[in-house]
Amino acid sequence: MQLLGSFLAGGWSNGSGATQALLNPATEAVVAEVHAGGHDLAQAFAFAREAGTAELAQLTFAQRGELVAALAKAIHGAREELIALAIANCGNTRSDAKFDIDGAAVTLSHYADLGAKLGAHTLLGDGEPIQVGRTARMSGQHIWVSRRGVAVHINAFNFPAWGTCEKLACSLIAGMPVISKPATATAHVAWRLAQLFEPLLPKGVLQMLIGPAGSLLDHVTPADVVAFTGGSSTAQMLRGKVPHARLNIEADSLNAAVLGPDVEVTSEVGNLFLSDVVRDMTQKSGQKCTAIRRVLVPEDKLAEVAEGLKERLASFKIGNPELEEVRIGPVASAQQLEDVKAGIARLAAATEEVYGGRGEVPGPGPLGVPEGKGFFVGPVLRRASNAMTCAPLNEHEVFGPVSTLAPYSGDAAYAAAFIAKGEGCLVSSAYSDDRDWVQTFVTNAAPWAGRLFLGSSKMAAMSPGPGTVLPSLVHGGPGRAGGGEELGGQRGLQFYMQRTALEGDASVLKSLIG
Numbered sequence: 001m002q003l004l005g006s007f008l009a010g011g012w013s014n015g016s017g018a019t020q021a022l023l024n025p026a027t028e029a030v031v032a033e034v035h036a037g038g039h040d041l042a043q044a045f046a047f048a049r050e051a052g053t054a055e056l057a058q059l060t061f062a063q064r065g066e067l068v069a070a071l072a073k074a075i076h077g078a079r080e081e082l083i084a085l086a087i088a089n090c091g092n093t094r095s096d097a098k099f100d101i102d103g104a105a106v107t108l109s110h111y112a113d114l115g116a117k118l119g120a121h122t123l124l125g126d127g128e129p130i131q132v133g134r135t136a137r138m139s140g141q142h143i144w145v146s147r148r149g150v151a152v153h154i155n156a157f158n159f160p161a162w163g164t165c166e167k168l169a170c171s172l173i174a175g176m177p178v179i180s181k182p183a184t185a186t187a188h189v190a191w192r193l194a195q196l197f198e199p200l201l202p203k204g205v206l207q208m209l210i211g212p213a214g215s216l217l218d219h220v221t222p223a224d225v226v227a228f229t230g231g232s233s234t235a236q237m238l239r240g241k242v243p244h245a246r247l248n249i250e251a252d253s254l255n256a257a258v259l260g261p262d263v264e265v266t267s268e269v270g271n272l273f274l275s276d277v278v279r280d281m282t283q284k285s286g287q288k289c290t291a292i293r294r295v296l297v298p299e300d301k302l303a304e305v306a307e308g309l310k311e312r313l314a315s316f317k318i319g320n321p322e323l324e325e326v327r328i329g330p331v332a333s334a335q336q337l338e339d340v341k342a343g344i345a346r347l348a349a350a351t352e353e354v355y356g357g358r359g360e361v362p363g364p365g366p367l368g369v370p371e372g373k374g375f376f377v378g379p380v381l382r383r384a385s386n387a388m389t390c391a392p393l394n395e396h397e398v399f400g401p402v403s404t405l406a407p408y409s410g411d412a413a414y415a416a417a418f419i420a421k422g423e424g425c426l427v428s429s430a431y432s433d434d435r436d437w438v439q440t441f442v443t444n445a446a447p448w449a450g451r452l453f454l455g456s457s458k459m460a461a462m463s464p465g466p467g468t469v470l471p472s473l474v475h476g477g478p479g480r481a482g483g484g485e486e487l488g489g490q491r492g493l494q495f496y497m498q499r500t501a502l503e504g505d506a507s508v509l510k511s512l513i514g
Helices: 041-057 062-079 079-090 092-116 162-174 188-200 230-240 266-284 299-313 334-348 392-394 411-421 435-449 488-495 505-514
Strands: 006-008 011-015 016-023 030-037 124-131 138-144 151-154 176-183 207-210 224-230 247-252 256-259 296-299 352-355 379-385 402-406 427-430 451-457 473-479 486-489 497-503
Touching: 006 041, 006 188, 030 079, 030 188, 041 176, 041 207, 062 079, 062 092, 062 162, 062 188, 079 092, 079 188, 092 162, 092 188, 092 266, 092 488, 124 505, 138 488, 138 505, 151 162, 162 176, 162 486, 162 488, 176 411, 176 488, 188 207, 224 230, 224 488, 247 473, 247 486, 256 266, 256 411, 266 299, 266 352, 266 392, 266 402, 266 427, 266 451, 296 299, 296 411, 299 352, 299 379, 299 402, 334 379, 334 392, 334 505, 411 427, 411 435, 435 451, 486 488, 488 497, 497 505
Parallel strands: 151 176, 151 224, 176 207, 224 247, 256 296, 256 427, 296 402, 379 402, 427 451
Antiparallel strands: 006 011, 006 207, 016 030, 124 138, 138 497, 352 379, 427 473, 451 473, 473 486
């Protein structure tokens, strides 16, 4: 059995103690094991602060960009291997595995290009010079400079490649060394990435802890940052555990999609809307932080939308993702299956069935799977009679292939209030060609969303869908979604840097930032 070690303090460590199995979630076969502890994490932090910080500090943004570009090339070179690991350990279909692996490579490439653009400098100017004296000779200038600490990255189970690399790219370009902690259940892909990346990076720049976190957070100091993606209960624990450190959180998100009253369901925009809802219900078996959980539809179109979604969902085959015809694989773990089933039961008590019952896999069961094995949930579509008063719809995210329809009158302000009812989301979407309707919606919905996706006939043919995170746009959201921000091009560097105001001779300030 393959034992996955951790890369810490410049070497690979298998750890010690009891072992935890990593499973194939389709067959429940053991694919690897990891020890529960036995790592010297104090030494890992010291190594990052001494070696990693020194190595990155002597590199310009452009040189850091070259490092990140090499990581992207390494992923491209091992793409098929990484896809196979994602199918075996994450339960991904080949399409879903490519979404994760390719998303990681694209994000790294984006930040490699940004490093090249920022050039042969180590300081970033923030805004224009400000005259603070009697003449322009005495000036002020805000700058961004790399923090002198360790970036601790705690990643979720659903995107072991993309989640790892979106944090890593920003941190390395900004100049902070990383200790990365992937979710244990699906860590095989992240472990292989660490192997690929190790020879390409200076010592101390990237370390990876595979297995339980143990005392990881006990070593965090005020100079460090912690970036977390995961559930709200763990996020709450983190807020109390590291109150002295800079913390970025991406947690639960009740993302919504709204069909505008001007859109015919059979139109190009209506088709985009249906396609996006179905994709987000089924891609990664609904295990996406950006997936559409709530769907608001004009009352006179609700039946037509329900039929359109049912027809599309019925075409999906569920089973072992190794089979080419399978389009929905299992959820990632037994615990995930239990949580999703509990969420469906909560929804079922307050809504009506449209499709999928309570997640039973139709027909003889999952294709290509031993009887009684695997963590499978069939797609579930429910209907609430009142969008605003259905508590399970607006208070709890079911992290699986589950979504709920609700009717409304078509009023844009009401639609925005529905977005707000989720108390903060990563992304929500609206589909309309009525610009006045969109204006009202955006003005009122934007305070509750990290990103708003606006579907229309002008962009339908080139749309990536709301569920795709783009490195050039901010990923994060207020309130329930954690209140954090990642990516967003150059904005993604700021979490790992300190903004400082300089005050002095204008020519000196100019020479510092180039």
